[in-house]
Amino acid sequence: MKISKKCQYALKAILELARRNPGKPIKTHDIANAQRISPRFTEIILNELKHGGFVESRRGNEGGYMLARDPKALTVREVIEYIQGAISVAPEAIKDNGDTAFFGNEAFKELWQEVNSAVTEVCGNKTFADMVEFEQAKREKCVPNYCI
Amino acid sequence: MKISKKCQYALKAILELARRNPGKPIKTHDIANAQRISPRFTEIILNELKHGGFVESRRGNEGGYMLARDPKALTVREVIEYIQGAISVAPEAIKDNGDTAFFGNEAFKELWQEVNSAVTEVCGNKTFADMVEFEQAKREKCVPNYCI
DNA sequence: TTATTTCCTACTGTATTAGTAGTATATTAT
DNA sequence: ATAATATACTACTAATACAGTAGGAAATAA
Numbered sequence: 418m419k420i421s422k423k424c425q426y427a428l429k430a431i432l433e434l435a436r437r438n439p440g441k442p443i444k445t446h447d448i449a450n451a452q453r454i455s456p457r458f459t460e461i462i463l464n465e466l467k468h469g470g471f472v473e474s475r476r477g478n479e480g481g482y483m484l485a486r487d488p489k490a491l492t493v494r495e496v497i498e499y500i501q502g503a504i505s506v507a508p509e510a511i512k513d514n515g516d517t518a519f520f521g522n523e524a525f526k527e528l529w530q531e532v533n534s535a536v537t538e539v540c541g542n543k544t545f546a547d548m549v550e551f552e553q554a555k556r557e558k559c560v561p562n563y564c565i
Numbered sequence: 566m567k568i569s570k571k572c573q574y575a576l577k578a579i580l581e582l583a584r585r586n587p588g589k590p591i592k593t594h595d596i597a598n599a600q601r602i603s604p605r606f607t608e609i610i611l612n613e614l615k616h617g618g619f620v621e622s623r624r625g626n627e628g629g630y631m632l633a634r635d636p637k638a639l640t641v642r643e644v645i646e647y648i649q650g651a652i653s654v655a656p657e658a659i660k661d662n663g664d665t666a667f668f669g670n671e672a673f674k675e676l677w678q679e680v681n682s683a684v685t686e687v688c689g690n691k692t693f694a695d696m697v698e699f700e701q702a703k704r705e706k707c708v709p710n711y712c713i
Numbered sequence: 714t715t716a717t718t719t720c721c722t723a724c725t726g727t728a729t730t731a732g733t734a735g736t737a738t739a740t741t742a743t
Numbered sequence: 744a745t746a747a748t749a750t751a752c753t754a755c756t757a758a759t760a761c762a763g764t765a766g767g768a769a770a771t772a773a
């Protein structure tokens with residue numbers, strides 16, 4: 418399972434929303450700028466995320482997007498699965514209707530399922546609140562705003 | 566990281582070699598047949614595996630391929646990394662020279678590294694001997710050769 | 714009404730993947 | 744030696760997915 422650029426952008430966009438104080442909609446333009454994503458592509462992605470219930474939108478002047486979910490309860494896994502489908506390194510090999518008559522069929526199924534579980538667990542345990550916190554901690558460490 | 570068909574075929578080919586008693590070279594044709602791979606594509610893959618030192622070849626009549634490594638000490642990870650490069654779900658995002666100036670840079674790096682480690686561990690612990698054994702156990706269970 | 718911004722559909726260039734084709738080269742059996 | 748067989752190697756191609764663009768329609772606030 419490769420994480421596509423689009424999917425990475427989606428995660429970035431949500432992180433950007435999660436990081437800002439809520440209450441006011443944020444423009445795609447701002448999100449695109451902050452996260453270095455093509456503005457037009459950002460539109461598409463945010464619109465898609467809206468259909469998935471991850472963000473809310475407001476049109477017109479002073480419009481934009483707001484996070485629709487609590488960052489503490491929103492995992493990376495959910496977003497990935499919505500944008501690029503179920504996490505799997507070898508989707509065809511796991512299907513039950515696949516070719517089953519060769520030696521190794523069961524062993525490979527088992528292998529890929531183990532891999533998928535491992536990935537799913539990591540992504541399912543990582544919330545956007547975690548990520549915001551992690552990033553802020555890192556930045557504080559590197560650029561301390563106090564002197565000895 | 567998606568596991569490409571080619572890579573899956575490579576794993577299958579090696580499993581097929583690991584499963585058979587060694588000593589005699591096995592023809593690509595037989596491997597292709599047993600594992601349901603396009604014969605011509607099998608050639609390419611086996612040749613590539615030879616350059617990686619995974620198999621040995623013998624040309625001419627009664628020629629074919631033989632496993633060059635001990636299945637007990639050969640892991641799935643090695644083959645995957647040889648055929649499609651280092652295991653990573655988001656190679657660009659992990660590089661150090663990448664764009665670092667946006668919020669989330671560090672958090673995403675950490676995330677993808679966790680995912681990669683998880684996958685690498687699973688694949689690095691699975692040997693071809695394991696897989697042959699697993700498959701044989703499964704088959705014995707389903708088609709027992711004894712009666713009560 | 715005007716400026717702004719989301720919403721929606723369709724299109725396009727590029728890269729990767731999966732597989733094919735043709736031929737050269739090596740080995741063995743006879 | 745020669746015919747038959749099988750690997751070795753290079754190049755090509757069709758299909759698919761990915762990443763991003765283009766153009767306008769609809770909604771909202773001032």
